[in-house]
Amino acid sequence: MAGPSVTKQVALFVNGKTYSLEIESRTTLAEALRERLDLTGTKVGCNRAECGTCTVLVDGRAVYSCTMLAVHAAGKNIQTIEGVAQAGKLDPLQQALMDEDGLQCGFCTPGMIMSLKALLNRKTDVSRRDVREAIAGNYCRCGAYPNIVEAVLKLGRNSSGAG
Amino acid sequence: MLNEIPRLEHADASSIEEARSLLAAYGEKAKVIAGGTDLLGLIKDRISGPKMPMPEVLINIGAIPELTVLRYDEARQSLRIGAAVTLTQLEESAIVREKFPLISQACSSVATPQIRNVGTVGGNLCQRPWCWYFRNAAFNCFKKGGEGCDAVTGEHQYYFSVNGLGVCVMSHPSDLAPALMALGSELEIASKSGSKRIALDRFFLGAREVHETILGPDEFIVAVNVPCPAVAARMAFVKNRIRDTWDFSLASAAVVLEMSGAVCTGSRIVLGGLAPFPYRALDAEEMLRNSRIDKDVATRTAQKAAGKAKGLRMNKYKLGLGAVVVRDAILAALACQADMRR
Known part of the structure; x- marks a missing residue:
């Protein structure tokens, strides 16, 4: 030993x-x-x-x-x-956060993205509750939570729409 | 800030035997670590004192095979939870959800996903007080080897006790402990002389002791054994906290009811967040025996559970809150149709 x-x-x-x-x-x-x-x-x-x-x-x-x-x-x-980004291309989650203004100062963003990746890697069809639970341990002092949650939910709808 | 953890030694124990001999060799300088979610914060904040030496050697017991096992023994009808099983593993286990939904509910109410993914069952049971005086290096409280308790005259409206008050008035922070205690769990402990078993009921100490548990500096939990409750048992865990997430309990209740038809033949009711240890409400258990539970019975039992609680100057509201979580947990247990009953 x-x-x-x-x-x-x-x-x-x-x-x-x-x-x-x-x-x-x-x-x-x-x-x-x-x-x-x-x-x-x-x-x-x-x-x-x-x-x-x-x-x-x-x-x-x-x-x-x-x-x-x-x-x-x-x-x-x-x-x-x-x-997270592959071959210089943003992950769909990153793109969704940008499209939906899911960040303001951006300091919490790397952590938010990793917590959300942990969720999306296990489950694609996520509920609002799932998303909120997944980021329960991430503070955003700008208060961008509503847009973050919306971005993830929209991402889910888009990917399920695309089959 | 970089390197907030002071320079220290670290060893990975690969077996219980190895951990035991390392603990014997390094004595009070050593501390076991698995998830480290509580311990590393205390170290960074230099929370120490005459009765709480700063660890100089960390012995990682998190990878010892016996400590990582989560297994249901069909023959013995008992669940064995290794001390280094994470709260997430426990919460997500299919057999736990099916036969011990109370445990799953308690786990999911702990802290945040990040903490549950790393924090272990053993660590949750052995966590130190969530008291802002204890966790501030400027206060040399009783638990660290100082005198008295600054919370008694200070701010004690939230994470402090109304019952079982002693020198220390912190309320025990564990959500899992009440759940495991309500199920009549037993601990397996590795000590210098070998291994010993003890009922979880007898693991926690009172508020006149420096340490929260009976564990000596050279001992650690190996596993928790949870007997499968009677076929017709119903159970629930209810936790009240200031915020709906990422918060310790103001009051929690774990309830297991053994039913014969509509009659409750026995129960175990354990409160969290209200005493310096998980508090078993024996009077209330007695009151439920052979009763037909309805909202009225649940309410009266819950009032009994508050018992001889006194409260402190700023937290008397927790007497009522305790009664509310007990009532809600009894009613939630009654409504729970565990899969095991089929």
Whole structure:
């Protein structure tokens, strides 16, 4: 067994790429993403698992990256906001948020998108309640919630309309 | 801010045995971690004191195989929930929804999706007080090794007790504990000397103790065993909070009714958010025995459940609120047609 240590060698699997790095055990996933991998799309607001802007997906589930140790995310499938657009093309969810004014200052947006991706990856036919529940852990202090919810519901209607 | 967590050591335990020997080797300096949703916040905020040393070594028990199992044993009619099972896994489990809807309801009312995806069952039962004096480094409260309680003379209108008051007046923050207790759950605990079993009823300590549970610094929960209730059991969990989401309970109630036709032959009623521990309302349980429950009976039982509660200067409204959640939970349980009954 490996005894306790202050630094560790870990492999982080982020947006389909593997990064091998030595990190301090105390490093949060948010710190590793932003400071070590330069993936600064993930924001840190409260740094206390309360505001939600640091939300990323770990094995498909939304988590607060500010309150997860990076060593606990090692070997898991991590997806950040940088992995949402594919080949330079916005994800339909991102486009819907732009079309419906689902953001104002934009600081909460990366976290909002990741929480909503976690929902839409499991369920396509979503209700208003589903959407509200999915972003219950994400604060938007501009108050863009109504447009965010509408954007997701409209997205659902459009994709089901397109068959 | 970067690196709010001070430099510390970390080890992944791969077995209960390994975790046990690490805890024995590092003693009070070590702390077990799984989800870390509560612990990491306390560490970042430097919440510590003579009776609450800052952890220097974290021992991750979250990946120990026995702790990640969620399994229903058909022969024993018992659900085994590993301590590192997440609240989301528990909430979404088909067997839990079918046979133990109370647990699923309680899980879904905890915090936010992000917390439930990481937070574990063991961590939920062992979470520290949600008291703004305890969680502020400027206050050296009784729980950290100081003297007395700043909440008694301070602001205590929300997450504080009306019952079982002691030196500390926090109200126990867990939603899951009342649900598991109402189902008569038993804990399996790893300790220095091996493993021991204890009824969840006997796990939590009173408000004159520094710690909320009987766990020693070298012990941790391995699993929760939940016996399947009688075939004709009905159950419900009701939680009242300031906001409809992302909030701790002001008052909650978990109710399990055993029915014979229209008659309630036995019950367990456990309150959350009203005492420094999940509070079993024995008087109210007794009152329901052999009764035909209707709205009137539920209301009178609920008033009984408030019992000898006194409340503090600013939270006496919670006496009435407690009665409301108990009444609502009894009526919701009565209306619940669990699939298991078919």
